[in-house]
Amino acid sequence: MLAQIAFFILSAVALVSAVMVITRRNAVHSVIWLIVTLFSVGGVFLMLHAQFLFAVQIILYVGGIMVLFLFVVMLVNLDVSLKQAQFSRQWQVALVTAVVLLAELGYGIYQGQQAFPLAQAGGNPIPMQNTEAIGLALYQDYMLPVEIASILLLVAMVGAVIMAKRKFE
Amino acid sequence: MIPTHYYLLLSAALFTIGVVGVLTRRNVIVILMSIEIILNAVNINLVAFSHYLRSIDGQIFALFVITDAAAEAAVGLGLIIALFRNKETVNADEIDLLKW
Numbered sequence: 001m002l003a004q005i006a007f008f009i010l011s012a013v014a015l016v017s018a019v020m021v022i023t024r025r026n027a028v029h030s031v032i033w034l035i036v037t038l039f040s041v042g043g044v045f046l047m048l049h050a051q052f053l054f055a056v057q058i059i060l061y062v063g064g065i066m067v068l069f070l071f072v073v074m075l076v077n078l079d080v081s082l083k084q085a086q087f088s089r090q091w092q093v094a095l096v097t098a099v100v101l102l103a104e105l106g107y108g109i110y111q112g113q114q115a116f117p118l119a120q121a122g123g124n125p126i127p128m129q130n131t132e133a134i135g136l137a138l139y140q141d142y143m144l145p146v147e148i149a150s151i152l153l154l155v156a157m158v159g160a161v162i163m164a165k166r167k168f169e
Numbered sequence: 170m171i172p173t174h175y176y177l178l179l180s181a182a183l184f185t186i187g188v189v190g191v192l193t194r195r196n197v198i199v200i201l202m203s204i205e206i207i208l209n210a211v212n213i214n215l216v217a218f219s220h221y222l223r224s225i226d227g228q229i230f231a232l233f234v235i236t237d238a239a240a241e242a243a244v245g246l247g248l249i250i251a252l253f254r255n256k257e258t259v260n261a262d263e264i265d266l267l268k269w
Contacts, residue, residue: 163247
């Protein structure tokens with residue numbers, strides 16, 4: 001019961017703040033609301049017993065990516081765009097598309113819910129602590145993907161530096 | 170005990186909000202933030218199924234999605250800075266040089 005209350009509060013906060021992110025006129029406010037969304041998604045991770053991902057979400061997303069976003073929002077001059085229209089001309093079509101998408105996803109989940117008992121979990125619980133299990137999986141089964149991810153991060157870092165350089169030579 | 174389809178519904182709703190943001194906003198920075206919302210919705214799905222199937226693999230995949238999100242944010246914000254330096258705008262519909 002307590003878990004359900006916590007879940008509903010977390011999802012309500014996540015959804016409301018996500019709506020605030022895409023409706024605010026000032027991009028700085030959007031960033032702040034996005035931080036609220038990320039925190040509540042982290043709370044959902046915690047409810048799913050994914051403690052390590054919760055920590056990564058807070059440190060990497062809220063501490064890293066959001067600071068990057070705030071820097072760029074401060075860097076580019078947004079005073080002009082504050083007075084302009086916030087939504088593009090295709091917003092009606094986009095809204096209809098989104099409603100259709102949500103209906104489709106909801107219908108699929110509603111049908112699948114009866115097809116197999118989602119409330120009950122299958123198999124044995126993971127026998128180790130969460131961080132220990134993730135560390136073992138990362139460095140045993142997922143060795144190659146970790147290396148590929150590190151190369152991806154290197155490429156992204158070089159790409160970001162090249163993109164933000166003042167002059168192309 | 171919360172049924173897994175609650176998590177899936179939350180994820181679907183967050184995903185749709187992100188799609189609405191990507192499709193309707195003009196500000197490129199807000200579009201990037203909507204993409205972050207979409208990636209977070211995907212992560213909720215992965216972790217929910219990881220919990221449901223009692224397998225750690227979903228959380229590993231969520232970790233890789235977060236890595237990708239970091240890379241994407243770095244490159245995307247670099248692009249936005251380069252764009253703003255050249256065109257003095259952050260509006261997506263004014264960047265239409267490659268549009269038919």
